Amino acid sequence: MKPSTHGHLPAAPGIRAEGLTKQYGNKFAVRGLSFDAKPGVITGFLGPNGAGKSTTLRMLLGLTRPTAGRITIDGRSIAEFDRPARVVGALLDARAVHPRRTAEDHLSAFAQAAGLGRERVAQVLELVGLSGAAHRPAGEFSLGMLQRLGIATALLGDPQILVLDEPLNGLDPEGIRWLRLLLRRLADEGRTVLFSSHLMSEMALTADDLIVIGQGRLIAQMSLDAFVDAHTEQRVRARAASPDDLARVLRRSGLQVDAGAGPGLLITGGDTATVGRIAAAEGIALEELVQVRDSLEEVFLTLTRDATDYESRAA
CATH class of the missing domain: 3.40.50.300 (P-loop containing nucleotide triphosphate hydrolases)
Structure with missing residues (x-):
């Protein structure tokens, strides 16, 4: 109806x-x-x-x-x-x-x-x-x-x-x-x-x-999409058969790589096309390559942190 x-x-x-x-x-x-x-x-x-x-x-x-x-x-x-x-x-x-x-x-x-x-x-x-x-x-x-x-x-x-x-x-x-x-x-x-x-x-x-x-x-x-994109740093998650080699060539290209943020590598400063191109040039096979975007909740909490009247403290 x-x-x-x-x-x-x-x-x-x-x-x-x-x-x-x-x-x-x-x-x-x-x-x-x-x-x-x-x-x-x-x-x-x-x-x-x-x-x-x-x-x-x-x-x-x-x-x-x-x-x-x-x-x-x-x-x-x-x-x-x-x-x-x-x-x-x-x-x-x-x-x-x-x-x-x-x-x-x-x-x-x-x-x-x-x-x-x-x-x-x-x-x-x-x-x-x-x-x-x-x-x-x-x-x-x-x-x-x-x-x-x-x-x-x-x-x-x-x-x-x-x-x-x-x-x-x-x-x-x-x-x-x-x-x-x-x-x-x-x-x-x-x-x-x-x-x-x-x-x-x-x-x-x-x-x-x-x-x-x-x-x-x-x-x-x-x-909503513009709000999240405007307050999210561009990041990529990648998994490779040789993660150490991938991390080394990505850092050499000026990208930031975090190997301890969950499965695979979390890469900041480049998009999926950039990471894929670098890996291909070095002959490194990728098992996963995805764009990572913060959730609305994460962006909202970050942006309103200084505008909150009541803030919980970690136990």
């Missing part, structure tokens, strides 16, 4: 933050933050705890007033839309549900408050896999089921923009894969998708673009 039931969507609006600032007393939760989230793209919103992600999302949704700057949808604040639930669907806290209210009642109440039709309730319950639990009270739900209910609430108005804060928390592997595919389908329909997550492996599988912040400031905004 498709998320949309209204046929072809018009061109979806994007999200823009311009000099966005939120100050509490003498502390800045967000300071001079500017970024864009574009239609047709899944944008990952990353930052350490306390970086200002939730505050930024609350300002987007009109729940918190900026101290300075602005964050807009298609150039307008959310308060300027007559029916904002048809423009933006959001999930900030999956537990924000009355425990005695059933899933169906929760969605029906939201639909009535937002001026939406009740016919959409059954559709989103089916979409998120909760049709069988529609008449159960939310207090009996697991965290994963609450996340699905929160996503159903966000989708109720068939919005052009989806904003999700940590939607993967509590989902099992099947649920994580389901959400990944759903977000991709929504983006492919031309919608704007902005979501935050601390699960870097899933962010790497899901996001197209990244917005990375720390201590309320923008650290980076670019595609």
Whole structure:
């Protein structure tokens, strides 16, 4: 079943933050933050705890007033839309549900408050896999089921923009894969998708673009691949029948070689073509030759090390 039931969507609006600032007393939760989230793209919103992600999302949704700057949808604040639930669907806290209210009642109440039709309730319950639990009270739900209910609430108005804060928390592997595919389908329909997550492996599988912040400031905004490539030193892993000979000729060519970093040789300063050419010229047979790239998690931790409010120490 498709998320949309209204046929072809018009061109979806994007999200823009311009000099966005939120100050509490003498502390800045967000300071001079500017970024864009574009239609047709899944944008990952990353930052350490306390970086200002939730505050930024609350300002987007009109729940918190900026101290300075602005964050807009298609150039307008959310308060300027007559029916904002048809423009933006959001999930900030999956537990924000009355425990005695059933899933169906929760969605029906939201639909009535937002001026939406009740016919959409059954559709989103089916979409998120909760049709069988529609008449159960939310207090009996697991965290994963609450996340699905929160996503159903966000989708109720068939919005052009989806904003999700940590939607993967509590989902099992099947649920994580389901959400990944759903977000991709929504983006492919031309919608704007902005979501935050601390699960870097899933962010790497899901996001197209990244917005990375720390201590309320923008650290980076670019595609996920460009982000990793820009902050990763070029390295190659090679295995050969004569590793000592390979290491010697590579060092002689000015490359750095680490023979103790896992299987084979870890080579810095050249790509696979360079290493292969040097080995061939010396008549050294290679058993493996692969490009090595840091994971998103490694790059993120390195780049935000100085922007973390709380840092664990090794035992």
